Amino acid sequence: MLIDDLHAVLPPDRVVTDPDVLRGYAHDEAEWAPHGLPAAMVRPRGAEDVQATVRTCIRRGVPLVTRGAGTGLSGGANAVEGCVLLAMDQLNRIREIDPVERLAVVEPGVVNDDLRAACAEQNLWYPPDPASSPWSTIGGNVATNAGGVCCVKYGVTRDYVLGMQVVTGTGEIVRLGRRTAKGVAGYDLAGLMVGSEGTLGVITEITVRLRAKRAAERTVAGYFDSIVAAGEAAAAVVASGVVPSALELVDRHCLKAVDAWKNMGLSAEANVVLLGRTDTPGDTEAATVLGCFEQAGATWAAMSTDQEEADALFAARRLAYPALERLGPVLTEDVCVPTNKIAEMLGRIEAAAQKHDTVIANVAHVGDGNLHPLLITPLDDDNARKRAQAAFEDIVNDALALGGTVTGEHGVGLLKRPGLVKELSPAVLEMHRAVKTALDPHGILNPGKVFAS
Known part of the structure; x- marks a missing residue:
């Protein structure tokens, strides 16, 4: 059995099988994104635990879904039925802060604000600051290439990731990227992992660039x-x-x-x-x-x-x-448009609200055109849910029509898969699938996310 195999390669406190606990970890914050019940959850304490889990899943042909704090809004961390869920909350150490090189080495379960506070003690600053920074983790931020309030001037997570340790889809522990300020040796595989939503590897350590306190x-x-x-x-x-x-x-x-x-x-x-x-x-x-x-x-x-x-x-x-x-279920959008189209896009969002009789609240990083319409529905109102989903689709289509993208920082996950197909050409989608096949040849890493397998 899968559970026996996990117990054979992991310490007993790493494996969780209680159905009530598993249900609590089975999905992120994405409203109406489907999820299944994991067969088990592993809470690793190091890369070797992750490696043992990946290799067990390969042998068994079982899907592996990695999750951080569960603050995602696209369903990217949602469990697949019968999968092994890899919960990274115990990998939460800040391993190093180097004030000379201005970098930090952290485990993926470190909370964003905790890293920022530790850096501030040394007059350093880690800029990426998603609205969920008091709760979201660096690993999850890397998985979705999270942005935040200050990214209009200082960039998003990708701009600060120098390197990482990864367990690959073949069960190898590798290091990608660098610690130096510059480096162009080989393809940018560390950059490829940023925003990959757990579909190309499991990140077990991250080296990030820091700035002087501003x-x-x-x-x-x-x-x-x-x-x-x-x-x-x-x-x-x-x-x-x-x-x-x-x-x-x-x-x-x-x-x-x-x-x-x-x-x-x-x-x-x-x-x-x-x-x-x-x-x-x-x-x-x-x-x-x-x-x-x-x-x-x-x-x-x-x-x-x-x-x-x-x-x-x-x-x-x-x-x-x-x-x-x-107030009720909230379906969260995450479109981004050119800054000269912000006003028009906001007008189209208002029109979608009226057309579909849906309450749409708005928060936005308007400095870089990243809009977050929040579609609010009453509890247990199926018709309202359908109207909200129709408005959601209209907003995606309007963003693309204005030269925008279906997601600025929340990721594709499950909710934006139809939009991704509209945004990318068939040839480019095939390039994505080719990368996925090369790095996850057994097809176990977060299957069905980003684009349909």
């Missing part, structure tokens, strides 16, 4: 009557030449949900809030952002002089998704 930020807030006007303001900031350290949009649906949960009093005066930050010394860039907000029709705009107030506004941005979840 200067204090200046925050500019603007209130707008319409989401399209806020989108026009964001596009104007980009066109101005200023590269903000953050440029975020939060609409009234989100503000009201956060207020209802945390009583922050943010929804009384605005339909849409646009939040900009700059970290270049001086007030020149912040003043430019303020001018863009005012010229685009902000009903109120100001540069914040109260750091506590500014932090509260950004806290509301991070709390938007969990606050909306309290």
